[in-house]
Amino acid sequence: MRSVPKWVLVSSACAPAVLIIGWMVAAALQGPAYDPAAQTISVLAAPGGSGYWVMTGAFIALGTCHLLTAWGLRPAAAPGRVALAAGGVSALVVAVVPAPSSGGSLSHGSVTVLGFTVLAAWPVLAARTGDSVPWALRPLPSLGATAVMAVGAAWFLFELHLHGVAGVAERAVTTLQSVWPFVVALSCLRHSARGAPEVTKRNDDVTGRR
Numbered sequence: 336m337r338s339v340p341k342w343v344l345v346s347s348a349c350a351p352a353v354l355i356i357g358w359m360v361a362a363a364l365q366g367p368a369y370d371p372a373a374q375t376i377s378v379l380a381a382p383g384g385s386g387y388w389v390m391t392g393a394f395i396a397l398g399t400c401h402l403l404t405a406w407g408l409r410p411a412a413a414p415g416r417v418a419l420a421a422g423g424v425s426a427l428v429v430a431v432v433p434a435p436s437s438g439g440s441l442s443h444g445s446v447t448v449l450g451f452t453v454l455a456a457w458p459v460l461a462a463r464t465g466d467s468v469p470w471a472l473r474p475l476p477s478l479g480a481t482a483v484m485a486v487g488a489a490w491f492l493f494e495l496h497l498h499g500v501a502g503v504a505e506r507a508v509t510t511l512q513s514v515w516p517f518v519v520a521l522s523c524l525r526h527s528a529r530g531a532p533e534v535t536k537r538n539d540d541v542t543g544r545r
Contacts (some may be wrong), residue, residue: 338410338523338527339409339523341524342403342407343403343404343407343408343524344517344520344521344524346403346404347400347519347520347521348517349396349400350404350516350517351513351514351517353393353396354393354509354510354513356393357379357389357392357393357394357397358371358376358379358393358506360389361379361380361384361385361387361390361393362379362386364385364386365379365384365385365386366385370502371502371506372500372502372503373499373500373502374501374502375434376502376505376506376509377429377433377434377443377447380394380429380430381433381434381435382433382435387433391433394426394427394429394430395426395427395430397426398424398425398426398427398429398430399423399427400423401419401420401423401516402423402424404419404423405417405419405420406420407520408461408519408520408523410463410469410472410523411461411463411472411519412463412472414460415458415459415460415461415462416457416461418454418460419453419454419461419516421449421453422450422454422457422512425446425447425450425453425454426450428446429443429447429450432446451491451508451512452488454484454512455481455484455488456481457481458476458481458519459474459477459478461519462474462477462478468526469522469525469526470522470526471515471518471519471523472522480511483511484508484511484512487511488508490504490508491504491505491507491508
């Protein structure tokens with residue numbers, strides 16, 4: 336099993352941090368006119384808004400973090416790494432194609448749906464089998480993460496259709512999607528750390544027998 340560079344822990348940890356700090360600061364700049372329970376995060380990045388540059392910068396940082404993490408998560412299966420990278424690209428495109436200040440946008444909506452889809456699918460696509468696989472990359476936890484993300488995305492679309500608490504649903508699912516890469520990276524690094532003493536012990540045993 337290939338090792339994970341330690342900087343992946345930084346890139347994966349920064350993803351939820353920049354996202355959450357971004358929407359909090361942007362919402363504060365937007366003022367009471369913005370309702371975080373009902374309105375989406377994308378509204379904060381709409382051109383002309385007070386928090387436009389903050390939220391746009393957060394999307395760019397989020398996408399960059401996902402791309403770096405996908406590059407460094409070498410123990411994950413290749414389809415999952417590609418899906419995580421696609422989620423990073425989607426975040427970058429969302430920054431380039433923001434939601435309009437009023438009304439809907441087919442291009443923005445399509446990119447958002449694509450981003451939700453690939454980030455929900457990447458855990459199960461990254462899964463591997465075998466005793467040497469880190470916990471977060473095993474089939475059952477990966478399938479569970481994908482299932483929870485898919486349910487969260489469905490909840491968001493449901494609330495969006497009913498004009499309900501779409502903001503709450505979106506924040507819940509995007510937080511989970513941004514945190515899971517950190518969970519996987521941490522699992523991989525802890526697995527490597529536990530495996531290193533065992534390898535050293537086996538080498539010492541071989542040396543002793545000589």
